[in-house]
Amino acid sequence: MCAGCTRQVPLREEYCRLCWVQARAEAAVTGAKPESFLPHLRHQQLFFYGLTALWDRRPKPTASKYDRRGRPRRPDPAPAPPPPAVWCQLALFEARRDLTGRASDEDASRDNPWLAWARHSAHRLGEARGWPRQTRLNVDQALVIILTGHAEGDVVRYSEVFPVLRSRGLSVERTTEVLDHIGVFLDDRPSSFELWLESKLDGLATGIAHDVGDWARLLHDGGPRARARHAATVWNYLNRIRPVLLKWSNRYDHLREVTRDDVLTHLETVQGSQRQHTIVALRSLFGRAKKNGTIFKNPTSRIRVGQHEEGVIQPLEPEQINGSVAAVTHPADRLILALAAVHAARSAAIRRLQLDDLDIGNRRLSIDGRTRPMDELTLQATAEWLEFRRRRWPDTANPHLLINKHTALGTGPIGKSSVAGPALHRQTATLERLRMDRQLEEALAHGPDPLHLAEVFGLSEKTAIRYANSARALLEQDLESAPATSPRTHGSTP
Structure with a gap:
């Protein structure tokens, strides 16, 4: 029996282990010997409250001072405030700087406030984004x-940074992100749209090219009274009418010389949807030129586009759907497939999904602001992807649901090519076809009601009517092709 707590436990010098602790x-606390306190013990601290630190004499694990190759680890950069604004001499002309020859930490200017602030900002940004140590x-x-030698008023251009960092295998994207964060970065890369537009205007007459360029830029960028269109719309419009513009450039120098007969002559060479798309693009072009006052009369006025007969949307065969399901093996691709095939989510909506849009406990999912119940298939695919994401990128700060090795270090969504993965490229049931098949299935199962389709999937009036008409045509076709039933089938007597 312990002389202190009177418990029947193994003893050491008449006292149990807890009394000794x-x-x-x-x-x-006092620096005296423990034996002097044993006769006066009247209580014991609970076992689960911090006693491990008292009897565990092993040294605490500390971060290694050396890396895998035995070299000393770099300490974290010291906190540094933004450099104070000071007066600086304006440059007479711009000159490209030579950024080569400074590749080690020893070459850095220790007293450079811009470099100190940038290194501290990069350290904090890396911790917030979950950047790996490398x-x-x-x-x-x-x-x-x-930034070695950087001074007040200097600007770092992308054209100067890219060749130096790429030749050394350093991250251009993350470095420019830090430079932009501290406000010294200038992205001087030419716009991909401008490069494409310049190539399309090549070969056109000067006056025609001026009006076409102004029209294309207005479609792409928008204006005070015109909303910006999708880049694909501008591409399709200009690619559709470029052949006739080249033909007119051989005879005319300006769009004001194009007549109504010229437009009708070209429209006779195209049929069907090509004719409709051509007249729509020409109407937009000449309408913009008329509004700017560069032409006197719109030659496309009173030319009817005509009604485009929409075909009946056909459902996918079970073999086609099974082929696409068997083709996807990655957890992210399986989740994308479930979102398109079950919830009819578009690729852009899938890319925009964030972790806050998931409510696993209540089995709810929000797609573009519309909350939907989560079925068992989507729940299982989501759980598999979240587990894979946690193991692959445990420190990422990206709020989007779907990420990859590029976006895991930032906060942006994945690209379009990542959504339409290579696994479905050769499949008949693509993501778009699966989305359309799901909406058509809803119309077939619940009746061809446009209001129901618009409420469930958030479709526009025109799109909902199209799916309803396709479902109505398929249902009528099934009734017409069904074999005649005998009276016994309906339960009557012969």
């Missing part, structure tokens, strides 16, 4: 190369 704890070291080395 309590005596050591009290002796550590990425942080690469960005730190890139900042040393770029």
Whole structure:
């Protein structure tokens, strides 16, 4: 029996282990020996409250001071405030800087406030975004190369940074993100749209090219009274009418010389949907030129586009759907397939999905602001993807549901090519076809009601009517092709 707590437990010098632990704890405060406190013990601290630290004398694990190759690890950069605004001499002309020859930390200017602030900002940004240690070291080395000797008023251009960092295998995207964060970065890359537009205007007459370029830029960028269109719309419009523009450029120098007969002559060479798309693009072009006052009369006025007969949307065969299901094996692709085939989600909506849109406990899912119940298939695919995401990128700060190795270090969505994965490229049941098949199935199961389709999937009036008409045509076709039933089938007597 313990002389202190009177418990029947193994003893050491008439006292149990817990009494010895309590005596050591009290002796550590005064510096006396634990034996002097044993006869006066009247209580014991609970076992689960911090006693492990008292009897566990093993050294605490500390971060290694050396990396895998035995080299000393770099310490974290010291906190640094933004450099104070000071007066600087304006440059007489711009000159490209030579960023080569500074590749080590020893070459950095320790007293440069811009470099100190950039390194500290990169450290904080990396912690917030979950950058791996190797990425942080690469960005730190890139900042040393770029900002050594940086002064107030200097601007770092993409054209100067890209060749230097790419030749050394350093991250261009993460480095420019830090430079833009501290406000010294200038992206001087030419716009891909401008490069494409320049190639399309090549070969056109000067006056025609001027009006076409102004019209294409208005469609792409928008204006005070015109909303910006999707880039694919501009591409389709200009690609459709470029052949006739080249033909007119051989005879005319300006769009004002084009007559109504010229437009009708070209429309006779195209039929069906090509004719409709051509007249729509020409109407838009000449309408813009008329509004700017560069032409006197619109030659496309009073030319009817005509009604386009929409075909009946056909459902997918079970073999086609099974082929697409068997083709996807990655957890992200399986979740994307479930969202398109079950919830009829578009690719853009899938890319925009965030973790906050999931409510696993209540089995609810929000797609573009519309909350939907989550079925068992989608729930299982979501659980598999979240587990894979947690294991693959445990420190990522990206709020989007779907990420990859590129977006895991940032906060943006995945690209379009990542949604339409290569697994479905050769399949008949693509994501778009699966989405359309799901909406058609809803119309067939619940009746061809446009209001119901618009409420469930958030479709526009025209799109909902089209699916309802297709479902009505398929139902009527099934009734007409069904074999005649005998009276016995309906339960009557012969």
